[in-house]
Amino acid sequence: MRLILLMVLAALLSGCGYNQIQQKDEAVNAGWSEVLSQYKRRADLVPNLVNTVKGYASHEQQVLTQVTEARAKVGQINVNADDVASLAQFQAAQGELSSALSRLMAVVESYPNLKADQAFLNLQTQLEGTENRITVARGRYIQLVQDYNTYIRSFPQNLVAMMFGYKTRPNFTVENEAQIQDAPTVDFGSSAPEAPPQPAPAG
Template sequence: MAAISPRMAAMAAVIVMAPAVGACGYNTIPTEKVNAEAKWADVQSQYQRRADLIPNLVSTVQGAAIQERTTLTNVIEARAKATSVTVNADDPASFERYQAAQGELTGALSRLMMTVEAYPQLQSNQNFIALQSQLEGTENRIAVARRDYNEAVRAYNTTLQTFPNIIWAKTLHSGSKPMQLFTATAEAQNAPSVNFDSLNPAAQPGGSAPAVTPGAAPAAAPATGN
């Protein structure tokens, strides 16, 4: 009877052990990590969709000549910051920066939407209405994507810390790191406040400035003598 070569013996051992290895959870860690990474890609996709809508929104609002220019500037700057952050879901520092930047953009958009409520011409602008609807839909998709991602990450992180998978996490899958969870930002805990005094001349010191119709150009400042 011919002797079995070491190579064939090793292959036979792998074939025999494969079901046992699979049954004891060896494949669980990479499977759950791939799932969590897919959910992470969904989150980033929805945030990118929101970022892509903002330039048209800003352009539309600018066309209405609103007086609250600061809110527009804040949105533009927050978008630039949010889209410039390089993030890795298993890097706590970069993930925290990413979440903070996206939270700032969410707050800036919320304040802008509250501000434009004072401008009837925007509320009837079909382009603005369509953009507002798309943004609202995107915010809902972001919320769902973040929830699904957190659920997948909790499952994956739990797998890394519980028996029997922790054995693989400390040996053959030792390079697997816990992924970060999205948490509610400080801004999300409070409704944004908007000061409409700049749209109401009567509320300014003196209270005698001429009224300004939302969307109209502000009155020229009186000339001052030397």
Template structure:
């Protein structure tokens, strides 16, 4: 009797392996790890922003609208609870990513505008913060690409036969990923350029 149970258990394990069960286990763990790194890098960026804002505030006549948009975009991005469960909720995932994209745009605008202020360009602290921001944006891109790869492998298994049968049995469903528009948003991270001729800020109207 015991030998029969062992045989049946062995056959069940082999059957699950052949139907992609192990693939789901592996890719699901890869998704969790890569998503955790994405969140880690987004948090790193959010932590840099208050120092950048405070440094820019010290520059006379800096465009307040640009600064305000960065502050507001950071507030929106950090107001969304970044949890591992986001990858299982397409709607929440897209909302979270839209907020992060908005922050990316606001930061890019701030760095472009800062080029018009020679004192900021000569500020060693500001230079270091910009370099840290660029490095963080690059790490965000790498982390996102790893997440995309893991989700792609997982989603292919969910949709393909016969692994889709295993997915239905165990409740595995397609997970959301970053869109082409998202990737274009990060295709050119904020550029750190402390050289070149400095432009004078426009006179206040």
């Protein structure tokens, strides 16, 4: 009799979306892991990037320091994707690193020898690819969270979700998403800026 009741209960839970909740929850977890992996990949590139630029533009200390500090701040955050405040802090730190990298890339335009350095070109390619992967991973995560949240808020799955303690999960907010949406510009195809005209010698 007990076995029959368990089988009936399992059938009811399955019909009410319990198994689908598990699958969607795991998909969100996997999507978040991919987001973290790609952001870590970018952070790991920063020290080599800074050192390479420093070899040609050591006097650009302010920009180099900003990138290093932004990277350090990212590494200090223990993000919890289920906590709104923690996720917002994580996004803000990643946005600061994106902005710092953008400023660094703008500085690089003034150093044609650096732009021709093979080590730098390799880093450029890796950074560009990583920024693309971040965009893809973040976009996929947004969709997975939206799908999960919509599912557990719909009837009758919402009853099962409440019964087992499943709650909606925070997502990238519009404000912070706008802050980190634009990847740093890493296109070095343009020529170096022309030197300003020199004043004619007095005579």
